[in-house]
Amino acid sequence: MATGGVAAPAARRRLAGVLLLLLCLAALAFPWVDRLPYHRDLVIRVFLYAMLAQAWNILAGYCGQISLGHAVFFGTGAYASSVLQMRWGWNPWVGLGAGIPVAVALSMAIGYPCFRLRGHYFAIATIAIGEIIQTLAINWDFIGGARGLTLPFQKDSLLAFQFHTSKYPYYYIVLALLILCLLVSWRIERTRLGYYFRAIREDPEAAQSVGIPITRYKLIAMAVSAAFVSAGGSFYAQYVLYLDPDSVLPLSLSILICLLAVVGGVGTLWGPLVGAALLIPLSEFTRIQFGGTGRAVDLLIYGALLTLVAVFQPAGLVGLLGRRGRP
Amino acid sequence: MLRVQDLEVTYGDFQVLWGVSLEVHPGEVVCLLGPNGAGKSTIINAVSGLVRPLAGRVEFCGERIDGLPTHEIVTRGVSHVLERRRVFPYLTVEKNLLLGGYQDRARPRREESLAWVFSLFPILRERRHQLAQSLSGGEQQMLAIGRGLMSRPKFLMIDEPFLGLSPLVVTEILKIITQIHAAGVSVLFIEQNVQLALGISHRGYVLESGRMVVSGAAKEVLESDLVRKVYLGI
Numbered sequence: 197m198a199t200g201g202v203a204a205p206a207a208r209r210r211l212a213g214v215l216l217l218l219l220c221l222a223a224l225a226f227p228w229v230d231r232l233p234y235h236r237d238l239v240i241r242v243f244l245y246a247m248l249a250q251a252w253n254i255l256a257g258y259c260g261q262i263s264l265g266h267a268v269f270f271g272t273g274a275y276a277s278s279v280l281q282m283r284w285g286w287n288p289w290v291g292l293g294a295g296i297p298v299a300v301a302l303s304m305a306i307g308y309p310c311f312r313l314r315g316h317y318f319a320i321a322t323i324a325i326g327e328i329i330q331t332l333a334i335n336w337d338f339i340g341g342a343r344g345l346t347l348p349f350q351k352d353s354l355l356a357f358q359f360h361t362s363k364y365p366y367y368y369i370v371l372a373l374l375i376l377c378l379l380v381s382w383r384i385e386r387t388r389l390g391y392y393f394r395a396i397r398e399d400p401e402a403a404q405s406v407g408i409p410i411t412r413y414k415l416i417a418m419a420v421s422a423a424f425v426s427a428g429g430s431f432y433a434q435y436v437l438y439l440d441p442d443s444v445l446p447l448s449l450s451i452l453i454c455l456l457a458v459v460g461g462v463g464t465l466w467g468p469l470v471g472a473a474l475l476i477p478l479s480e481f482t483r484i485q486f487g488g489t490g491r492a493v494d495l496l497i498y499g500a501l502l503t504l505v506a507v508f509q510p511a512g513l514v515g516l517l518g519r520r521g522r523p
Numbered sequence: 524m525l526r527v528q529d530l531e532v533t534y535g536d537f538q539v540l541w542g543v544s545l546e547v548h549p550g551e552v553v554c555l556l557g558p559n560g561a562g563k564s565t566i567i568n569a570v571s572g573l574v575r576p577l578a579g580r581v582e583f584c585g586e587r588i589d590g591l592p593t594h595e596i597v598t599r600g601v602s603h604v605l606e607r608r609r610v611f612p613y614l615t616v617e618k619n620l621l622l623g624g625y626q627d628r629a630r631p632r633r634e635e636s637l638a639w640v641f642s643l644f645p646i647l648r649e650r651r652h653q654l655a656q657s658l659s660g661g662e663q664q665m666l667a668i669g670r671g672l673m674s675r676p677k678f679l680m681i682d683e684p685f686l687g688l689s690p691l692v693v694t695e696i697l698k699i700i701t702q703i704h705a706a707g708v709s710v711l712f713i714e715q716n717v718q719l720a721l722g723i724s725h726r727g728y729v730l731e732s733g734r735m736v737v738s739g740a741a742k743e744v745l746e747s748d749l750v751r752k753v754y755l756g757i
Contacts, residue, residue: 399611407625
């Protein structure tokens, strides 16, 4: 709400606009500046996870419904585009599109009964559902079972959603997904939908008493969230060209998605991106530095960081930027 | 306007209300009195649909509303201001108010409603860009009532509007309730201070252990034996 002609916020907004523009330009120019495949892969994963964390944030951050089962929607997207492609020869883009309604339907089926549960109990239910779905996938031979699926190589083309000679199209596709997700979140923040979500997060009963149909709006948040995560899953499958229940449906993925947003700043527009930009390279770095000592070191660092954030900056890292983290 | 008949409510195995009946006529201010745990809040929670009754019926303007979801009851013109204010702490005063006025019937008149609420509570206009959590208790109560008015109700229920407020603020809110009534809104409110409540009400009800024990015009209630003995110690 900008009603006052105060100079300071206006100047700050202009500065923010310039920064945003620079950020966008940097993101667009990155492939032309840095040609290292390793860096490219890292940034692609930062963008992918930032998008997933932001999608999670729509449900958990704005609407306050903490899900620890978002891998389910990631897996749904990944399996939908891959299975449709391998079994019936569907185009992967169509598969991505088809995965979204499947994930949304699944999210409704999960949300409708689970939204009766409040707070922690909802989170616990989503963990359980995530585990059930992973077990089902492991035992379902039609979708590759525990062996997983290896997607057949195809000639480079946008239509086939496969790029081998230059991987940069993947970079731009995931960047577009991330930007779309941020734009949707930005819109939500500023409209009735966003205020409904926050009212539900802050006091569900009061939200109900002012006439908000809370279950319906929780389901809407869940659907938007699931749709983006599913698209991310389809992207992942096309990028890696191999998927199995362990890579696209594990609990650890659900938790990672949540952690990125929590460290960066829950319920904020930039938090999830900040979290991903910090933690994904960090886990990469620790894996390289301490690779021989096993995978636990990066988890130790995560744990330490999370504790620090929880103790000193509960609003997340974006809370450090002066303004209160919560919108 | 509001007619509650033989309402029974249970929480699990525990029955809270035993055949409670109550009426509010158009243009009335009615208070609901009784000690803690008598079931006062449960009655209005049942009216607004936050609690599902086991038996009995609730009618509003001649239509049965028990069993409807809360948002539909709000749309019909019933507004419920919850106990302990329950404002949205991390949203601004203005957003808190606007949230009360988003549903279909009230939405086209939002700006007008906002102006009306600001005229009732000028302090809220001053603080419109502040987070609700930064308000004092009295201001939060005003915000909660203002939020309830944003849906342009025909009937407003307020659960303990004076809870924990200073005498000065109590007087102010009493005045506001009379103003709201003057604007054509019927009011039902819960209160424990018998004299204070009956002072601005047309009629009153006294609830004890889930049963209605006294009801009638404010003066009758104030002069009833039970109220004199139990509440006023006369």
